[in-house]
Amino acid sequence: MSPHAQPPHDLIATLERIRAGRGSTAAELDRALEAADSPVCAPAxxxxxxxxxxxxxADPARQALPLGGLPVSVKDLFDLAGQPTPAGSRVLADAPAAQRDAPAVARLKAAGATVLGRTHMTEFAFSGVGTNPHFRTPANPADAATPRIPGGSSSGAAVSVAGGAAFIGLGSDTGGSIRIPAALCGIVGFKNTQRLTPLEGALPLSATLDTVCAMTRSVRDAILAHEILAGRQVVRSTAPLRAYRLAVPCTQMLDGLDATVAAAFERALDRLRSAGATVQEIELDAIRDLGSIQATGGFSAAESFAWHRSLLEARGDGYDPRVRARIERGAGMKAHEYLELIRARRDWIARVEASLRGFDAVLSPTVPIVAPPIAQVAPGDASRDEAFFRVNALLLRNPSVVNMLDGCAISIPCHGAGELPVGLMIWQSAMRDDTVLNVAQQAETALASITRP
Structure with missing residues (x-):
C-alpha cells in the first residue's frame, strides 16, 4: 500500500474518479439520495x-470547487437560512427561521458542497449516547443484526457518513460529540482547537467547550474539511512514524476497557511501534482532578442552564427528561463557583501541557466500550435510565479530557474485520492540530492492513 492510500469511497478519491471521467457528480448524488432513503440512513x-x-x-461552477458538488449533511443545531434551528427538540420546532446560514455551513457551500439534509442529534447536544425520545434513534450501521447506539450527540451526522449518504457530516463537539459517534460507527472524527472554527449560527451547549467540526471517511478528507471550516491551510508533513514521540496516559483513560476495545488498542499500539513510532506509557495524574474541578456541575451544565432558563420555565415539559435533568444541574452553580471553575481549568491546562512536553501527540482509546444495543438505554423504566447515564459517563470520559484541555483530537478506526468499531484517539493541547492530523494520516496508513484487510 502506498503512503496515505485511502479507501476508494472517500471524498478525495471520488473527486479524482469524477475528474478523470470515470464517474459523475449526478451519479454520486443519486447514490447518496438512495442511501439517505434506505432503512439504515433514513432515521439519520x-x-x-x-x-x-x-x-x-448539477451546477458546473459548484462541481469545479474543492468539494465538487458532493453531498454533505448538517447537524440540526446549525442555522440554515429560511429554516428554524430546532437542535433536535420539539420546543424549538416553531422557532423563527434563521436569517442566514451559519458560517460553517456557508463555508462548505462556498467550497462546492451540496447540503443533503439536517441530521438527527441528541436534544440540545447534551449526551454522548445519541438517543432522542422525540425522533427514532438511527441504528449504528456497523451491526445489521442488533440495533446499536450510534453515539452522540452528532448521531445522524455519523450515520449519514458511515451509511453512504454524505461524505462530510458537519457537527459539534463539546465533550466528544464528534469523536464518540465516529469511534462507534467506524469512521473518522476530528475535533480541532475550538478557536479555529466559527461558533456563530450553532445553537450553544457550552460556549467554553463547544467546537464546530466534522466527520469523514478518511483522514485526508478530515484535513480537507477542516481547511474549509477553519479557512486555513494545514501544514502537511510526510515525516514517517519513526519521527514521532507518542504518549499513552495510563491514568483512568485505560480503565474498564471492554475486551474488544482493549485488544484493538493494544494491536494498534503494536502496529505503530512496528512502524517505528516511539510509544511511551506515562502517568497523567492531573486527569484524576477533573472530578473535583467539575464537582459543582461543570461548564456544560452552568452555561446551558443560562441559555435555557427562560425556555425551561415556559416549555420545560417538552424537553427530553434526561436532558432537562442535566441542564437543570447548572441552576445551583453560584457565581464564585463558576469563576473558580474558570481559574481551576486554566491551572489544570498548564499542568497537563507541562506533562505532555516533549511528546508530539497522545494516544488513547476514544471510548472504552463498543456500541451497546439501543434497547439497553432507550427511554423506559428506571433501570434503563441508570444504564443510560452509566453508558453516557463511559463514552464521555476519555474525549472530554481534550475539551477541558482546549485541545485537538482525532478518532480513527483501529478495529479489525468482523469486529465492532473501535476508535483510536490521537490528541494534543491547543493549536497542535497540524501535528495531530499528520500523525493520524501516518497512523491510518500503518493500521490499514488491520482495518481494511
Missing amino acids: FLKTFRDQALQQA
Missing part, C-alpha cells in the same frame, strides 16, 4: 433537501 435525517440538492449538484 430529520429533513432532506432532495430537489435543492439535485439543483445544486
